[in-house]
Amino acid sequence: MSMTLEQVAKALVADGKGILAADESTSTIKKRFDAIALTSTEEARRDYREMLFRSTEAMTDHISGVILFDETIRQSAKDGTPFVELLTRAGCIPGIKVDAGTKPLAYHPDEQITEGLDGLRERCQEYHKLGARFTKWRAVITIGKDIPSRACILTNTHALARYAAIAQEAGLVPIVEPELLMDGDHTIDRCLEVTERVLHSLYAELNMQDVVLEQTLLKPNMVISGTECPQQAGIEEVAEKTVKVLKRTVPAAVPGIVFLSGGQSDEIATAHLSAMNAGHDLPWPLTFSYGRALQAAAIKAWGGKSENVAAGQRAFTHRAKMNGLAAQGRYSADLEKAA
Ligand code: 13P
Numbered sequence: 001m002s003m004t005l006e007q008v009a010k011a012l013v014a015d016g017k018g019i020l021a022a023d024e025s026t027s028t029i030k031k032r033f034d035a036i037a038l039t040s041t042e043e044a045r046r047d048y049r050e051m052l053f054r055s056t057e058a059m060t061d062h063i064s065g066v067i068l069f070d071e072t073i074r075q076s077a078k079d080g081t082p083f084v085e086l087l088t089r090a091g092c093i094p095g096i097k098v099d100a101g102t103k104p105l106a107y108h109p110d111e112q113i114t115e116g117l118d119g120l121r122e123r124c125q126e127y128h129k130l131g132a133r134f135t136k137w138r139a140v141i142t143i144g145k146d147i148p149s150r151a152c153i154l155t156n157t158h159a160l161a162r163y164a165a166i167a168q169e170a171g172l173v174p175i176v177e178p179e180l181l182m183d184g185d186h187t188i189d190r191c192l193e194v195t196e197r198v199l200h201s202l203y204a205e206l207n208m209q210d211v212v213l214e215q216t217l218l219k220p221n222m223v224i225s226g227t228e229c230p231q232q233a234g235i236e237e238v239a240e241k242t243v244k245v246l247k248r249t250v251p252a253a254v255p256g257i258v259f260l261s262g263g264q265s266d267e268i269a270t271a272h273l274s275a276m277n278a279g280h281d282l283p284w285p286l287t288f289s290y291g292r293a294l295q296a297a298a299i300k301a302w303g304g305k306s307e308n309v310a311a312g313q314r315a316f317t318h319r320a321k322m323n324g325l326a327a328q329g330r331y332s333a334d335l336e337k338a339a
Contacts, residue, residue: 005215006255008133008173011093012217013256016324017064018288019175021260022049022295023097023136025069032295038304042071050077051302051309051316052295053086058317062324065093067136067175067289073127084131095134095175096127098163102140111152114139117162124170134173136219137163141178143186143194143226153201161205168215175258175289177219178202182262185228192223192241199249213253219289220246221262222272235268239275243282252283259286261293266319267336269293270326277329287327294319 003011012019024032029048030040038044049072053059066087073096076082084094100116114137124135139156141148160176167174178198180191199220206213223242225233233241246257261269269290276286288294297319302312325331 003133005168005171005173005212008093009215009217009255012064012134012173013258013285013287014064015285016328017062018290018323018327019095019258020052020063020066020294020320021136021289021291022052022072023067023069023095024291025097025101026071032299033304036299036303044304045071046075047078047306048299048302048304049075049083051312052298053077053083053090055313055316055320056090058313058320059087059090059092062320063092065095065134067095067097068132069097073130073132088131093133094131095136096132096172097136097138098123098127098167099137105152105155108147108149108151110142110144111147111149112140112142113152113155114159117159117166120163120166121170124167124172128171132172134175134217135167136175136177138177138179138219141180141194141198143180143184143190148194148198153198157198157201157205160202161209161211164206164211164216165209168212173215173217174211175217175219176202176206177260179219179260179262180221182221182224182227182264184226185230186226187229187231188223188225188233188237188241191221191226192245195221195223196245196249199245203249203251213251214255216254218250218254218257219260220257222259222264224264224272227263235271235275236279238272239279242272243276243280247283250284254284256285256287258289261288261290264293266293266296267333270319270322270331271333273323274326274329274331277327279329285327288323290323294323
């Protein structure tokens with residue numbers, strides 16, 4: 001039975017569920033494997049993703065969809081079952097990262113533009129045939145002295161809108177991800193101001209390109225203090241300011257908002273999400289689309305060793321469960337110790 005794009009978008013933000021971002025590029029997953037002294041071969045990458053995708057409780061109960069990388073969507077588990085089939089059997093919707101990463105933005109030192117529009121229509125059509133039903137494009141925006149520039153915000157949000165229109169035409173729900181990096185010494189209020197500017201620009205550009213908002217999801221950063229800022233905002237302040245900016249900028253027609261974790265620690269990323277859901281009256285579901293905050297503990301417990309697969313799966317399942325509760329505003333830090 002085929003689902004409409006609206007149904008896919010809604011299913012991805014189903015109550016108590018969120019997205020696993022497992023779309024690390026080959027160079028990014030190599031960095032994660034370097035940390036456990038594991039050589040990044042195609043087989044190692046397959047084994048690692050298979051460990052996650054075969055975590056049945058996590059995948060069935062807490063994960064709605066998985067964002068894959070080009071290599072992964074074409075891979076099969078060790079026994080020959082295609083990953084797409086493995087995910088679909090667990091009730092998870094396969095998704096695909098389609099941007100081609102960032103390049104320096106001409107004339108704008110320290111700023112980046114995401115590439116990948118050339119040939120995107122054909123790639124989206126192929127991914128749909130391979131079983132993908134949603135997709136992701138990430139723009140990266142750095143906060144610093146005099147940046148982001150207007151040029152950086154405009155070019156990146158324009159590219160996001162062009163991508164979203166092409167994805168919808170090909171039958172894929174676009175997740176639009178404008179990520180403000182948390183690196184730097186900026187205050188939470190500066191993050192709030194820049195996030196607001198970026199999201200206003202994004203929704204203006206999506207409107208310009210006739211993107212159907214009901215068939216999209218937003219993947220934003222949370223509004224937080226820069227990692228080097230001497231005053232670190234607490235959980236309630238982050239929750240309150242993030243919700244404030246989203247209410248100012250994101251139309252209620254958007255079916256859901258799925259946050260990136262961006263380098264926040266596992267437990268903080270979970271606590272922030274729960275605080276937003278617990279204390280606020282919201283026009284859209286708020287859930288997770290975490291990469292590192294879902295996977296860090298699992299990679300560590302696994303360590304690249306087949307005898308540790310069960311331990312890796314336990315670690316992953318625990319985080320998926322905690323974040324599932326956070327998506328309902330029902331998480332508390334005590335639950336970490338109980339596990
Ligand atoms: P993190 O949660 O590790 O930031 O990754 C999410 C993601 O998909 C970034 O594009």
